[in-house]
Amino acid sequence: MDLRNFKDFLGLYNQLSEVCFGACVENLNSRALSKTEESCVERCCTKYTNMNHRIIRTYTEVQPVIQQKKIEEMEKQMQEAQVQAVKQQEAEQKLLQAQAESLLLAQTADYTSAIF
Secondary structure (H helix, E strand, O other): HHHHHHHHHHHHHHHHHHHHHHHHHHOOOOOOOHHHHHHHHHHHHHHHHHHHHHHHHHHHHHHHHHHHHHHHHHHOOOOOHHHHHHHHHHHHHHHHHHHHHHHHHHHHHHHHHOOO
16 A cells, blocks of 8 residues: 555656646756746645645545445445345246146146046
8 A cells, every 4th residue: 555655646746747847947958947947846836736635635525425325326226136136036926826826727627527
């Protein structure tokens, strides 16, 4: 789990670096950033970090609700499947009962005709 968290962090860091570098660095002639570039990078990083925190906060607020809805949906599907199974069993029992009654009637008719 720690390795995955580290990979996620590195991914965010790389994305932040790429976005802010592309948006703020205008001149590659110098090794040092100009004052304008430096302040732009600071603002960009701050905005990116705040945005990431807001997304995580929203996700942690919404995720339990989404999970609960999924659980309720699965429970509903299971109940519907159980109702279908009961209906199918009842239909099979009725069919077996009808077959048994017709067999009994046929045997009774054969027995009655054999006596008379």
